[in-house]
Amino acid sequence: MTAAPQELQGSVSAPGLPGNVPRVEDRSEQPVTESDVAEFRMVFDRLCSAVDSVVVGRRRVVELVAVALAANGHVLIEDLPGTGKTTLARALAAAIGGSSSRVQFTPDLLPADITGGLVYEPGSGELAFRRGPVFTNILLADEINRAAAKTQSALLEVMAERTVTVDGVTHRVPDPFVTLATQNPLDADGTFRLPLAELDRFAIKTSLGVPDPDYELLAIDPLGSAGDVSRVTPVMTPADLANWSKRLRRLHVAPPVLAYIRDIGLATRAEPRLRVAVSTRGLKMMVGCCQVYAAAQGRHFVVPSDVQRLAEPLLAHRLVPAQDFRSTPAPVEEILADVVASVAAPRPQV
Template sequence: MTTTAGPAVGEQEIAAFRTLHSQVGDAVEAALRGKRPVVDLVLTALFAGGHVLLEDVPGTGKTTLARAVAGALGGVSRRVQFTPDLLPSDVTGTSVYDPRSGEVRFRPGPVFANVVLADEINRAAAKTQSALLEVMEERTVTVDGVGHSVPNPFLVVATQNPIDLDGTYRLPEAQLDRFMLRTAIGYPDLEHEMDVLRPGSGAGAVAAVRTVTDPARVATVAARLGTVHVADPILRYVTELGAATRSDSRLRLGASTRGLRSLVRCAQVHAAAQGRHFAVPSDVQGLLAPVLAHRLVLTREAQLAGATTADVLTEVVASVEVPRPAP
């Protein structure tokens, strides 16, 4: 996650971003019907410089989503199917000997793309998971002492199946904390599922997704969104929400500082997508569960009582005073 110092983003820039955000969302939704809230969350992570964890069953459109986002951006997408025998070098790349030149060259792995779909990440061993998560954080692959930067923008959409646990390796809390957002696509409603099933429907047709921008513009805009104004009362509100999770008796692990920074960064992007150059409490509240729920850990007693981290966050929001506009 990166931030850029400089003059605050202007009204014209906000208006241009709002148009761009809408155009990218429309292009992606042409392939993934009826899932605009999920598309907007993924775009929030993209423009905030983070990554997304999708917890969903097979066949709901995860690959379509990742490829459609890359298509709308005019960028490169890659898919990695994680399996127990996958090696770190299969993800990041490795050095190979070229007999024609007699030189050792770096062969980039699939992470060298603008959008990387890491399918069923929890099926790979911890060492391979860590290799991907390190690239997500550092945005650089180091092989034989030489660093190789991944493209910018760089978005990882990792998936895991919440139902099938056979042959899986659980993602530790510290690794979950690396994902800016967690969400699920879910099944479409009746109307949109009929549209998807209708013969000749364009749903899922990733190749037909309209390219509306280019990676360089996305990277430039994303950097500028880091200057969207977040007033001190909003920062205090975020801090108090985080403190409330850490003191909640149902949680043995509350929100991390990294999680709260991600919340602020996502709120900046969400505010800009709504046409504002400043964040408001509703930006924070709407993103609280996607940004923080996967970072929290319930006590065993809370789990047995049927509580969820989303439930806890709902009560946390109700317990913390919302900042009021200055008179």
């Protein structure tokens, strides 16, 4: 195990995603050990390999989404139809185990269709709360941007607070609760733009794209395993994932690295080409995902390169360009890359 630079050392806590289905005791308050990091790295690789066996040729995306899940963050996958978005979401749900629900978002979908609501019980003559599909460990929100904004808003509370409030009564969803949402490009027919408040609640936004020709050959092979989610077996339980997510929050992040993340956020707010910059929620999620990513690399401390590696998938979807900016418009990904390059990264002190 590579030792941390001196200024990065301190109390650390990185969970290891546990091994196979046997339950792991809750060690979220205990310091992390090198064996914990090794265990996390091993099971993280096992999780990604299980998903990669049916979503062939997308290992980088699978690892990115797995980082978000281990950080207890929601994931938005945007791409054209037929690229494997739903297969990826279903494979991850199968690998994690536990309960999962799927909602096909349509323009006529109502908020109560997602969260549940009060229904009349003929036997008792009273109104009773009937739980909706959000009461699950993994919510597969398919083509989320085909529903109207009113329905999108129904997800805001449950994505942020993990609770649903109906008629003044608060109901807590299972732990962990993660939304794996897919959406078609905004220029596709029948799509709506997601509210900024909802976009900000997604830890990561990514896309799959078309696989390399060799992998695409495997994907269309009728005798292959690509797309067959039934072949994915659980490598952990939801309780395991919840326990390790808690431990990962204690993975060591040196003050200079925290300041580096903060400074990137400040730089987006000072960037004249942006109308909406990174929120504090986005920076906090950046810290959590960097902790998971560092542990997946076998380290019990975060380094600046972790921040740089995750900047685009974690921050780009939270940015809105200034439409009245006088220069040639640039994609938010390009603007973000310029911002990150402009912020000096901390250097290790020997």
